[in-house]
Amino acid sequence: KQFQVGITKKNDLSRWFYQPSWKRVGKLDPAREQGEPGEEQTTAARSCMLFTGEGNPLFNWGRILEQEGLEVIEVKEGTGYAREAPGSYTMDPADPRHYRNLFRQMQEEKKSPRLILHMWNVTAEPAEPSEREEAGDRDLAGKIDRALDRGYYSMLNLAQAIGKNNPEERYQVVVLTNGMQEVTGEPLRCPEKKPLEGAVRTIAREYPNIRCCT
Numbered sequence: 001k002q003f004q005v006g007i008t009k010k011n012d013l014s015r016w017f018y019q020p021s022w023k024r025v026g027k028l029d030p031a032r033e034q035g036e037p038g039e040e041q042t043t044a045a046r047s048c049m050l051f052t053g054e055g056n057p058l059f060n061w062g063r064i065l066e067q068e069g070l071e072v073i074e075v076k077e078g079t080g081y082a083r084e085a086p087g088s089y090t091m092d093p094a095d096p097r098h099y100r101n102l103f104r105q106m107q108e109e110k111k112s113p114r115l116i117l118h119m120w121n122v123t124a125e126p127a128e129p130s131e132r133e134e135a136g137d138r139d140l141a142g143k144i145d146r147a148l149d150r151g152y153y154s155m156l157n158l159a160q161a162i163g164k165n166n167p168e169e170r171y172q173v174v175v176l177t178n179g180m181q182e183v184t185g186e187p188l189r190c191p192e193k194k195p196l197e198g199a200v201r202t203i204a205r206e207y208p209n210i211r212c213c214t
Contacts, residue, residue: 047071047113051120051154061117073113075102077120077150093120094149099161107165114171118158120150121177121193144192151177151196159203159210167209175200175214 010016048070050062062072071087078090081098083105091098106112155175162171179190180197188194200212 047073047111047115049073049075049113049116051075051077051116051118061119065117070115071111071113073106073111093154093157096157096160099157100164103161103165112166112169114169116158116171116173118155118173118175120154121147121175121180121196123178123190147190147192148195151193152199155196155199155203155212159199159207162210163207167207169209171210173200173203173210173212175212177214180214 046069048065050065050072052061052074062074065072074088076084076088076090077093079092080090081092081095081101082090084090089102089105091102155173158173162169175196177190177193177196179188180193182188197214200214203210203212
C-alpha cells in the first residue's frame with residue numbers, strides 16, 4: 001500500500017516560526033530507572049553507579065541515592081585503577097582498560113547497576129568569559145584535554161565497556177554537567193565540554209541497550 005505525503009500551507013502565521021527552549025521535566029525517580037515494569041528487582045537492578053570526584057559539589061548524591069534504597073557504587077577520578085573498598089573504585093577517565101576492568105569486576109561480584117550517573121563534568125564554578133579571556137591561553141590546551149578525558153572519551157569508553165561485557169542488559173546513563181549548556185542566552189562558560197554532547201546523542205545509535213541524556 002502506498003502513502004502519499006502532501007505539503008500543506010499553514011495559514012496561522014503564529015505557527016510559521018519556532019524558537020528552541022528548555023522543557024521542564026519531572027524529578028528523576030531512581031526506582032523507575034531500574035528496568036521495565038514487572039522486572040524482578042534483583043541486586044543488580046537496585047544498584048546505581050556514581051561517577052564522582054574529590055571536590056565535586058554533588059558528592060552527597062551517594063547518600064541521597066542510598067536513602068532511595070539503592071546500593072551505590074562510587075567511581076572516583078584518579079591516575080590508576082584500584083578497588084579501594086567494597087563499592088568504591090578509582091580509575092583514570094582516559095584509560096579504556098579501567099572501564100573494562102570495572103565492569104568485569106561487577107560481573108564477578110554479580111552486580112550490574114542499570115542506572116549510571118556520570119558527574120565528572122560537574123566541576124568547580126567556571127570563570128566568567130571575561131576572566132577566561134584575561135587568563136589567555138596559558139592552560140587552554142590542558143583544560144581541553146581534561147574536559148575531553150572526563151567527558152567525550154569517558155562516555156565512549158563507558159559505552160564500549162558496557163557493549164563488550166553486558167551487551168544484553170539495558171542501561172540508563174544520566175550525564176550531569178555545568179557550564180556546557182546555554183540556558184538563558186548567556187555565553188557558554190565551559191565550551192571545552194561541548195564534545196560530550198555529541199557522544200551522548202550518538203551512543204544509543206550504536207548501542208541500543210544504552211539510553212543517554214544530559
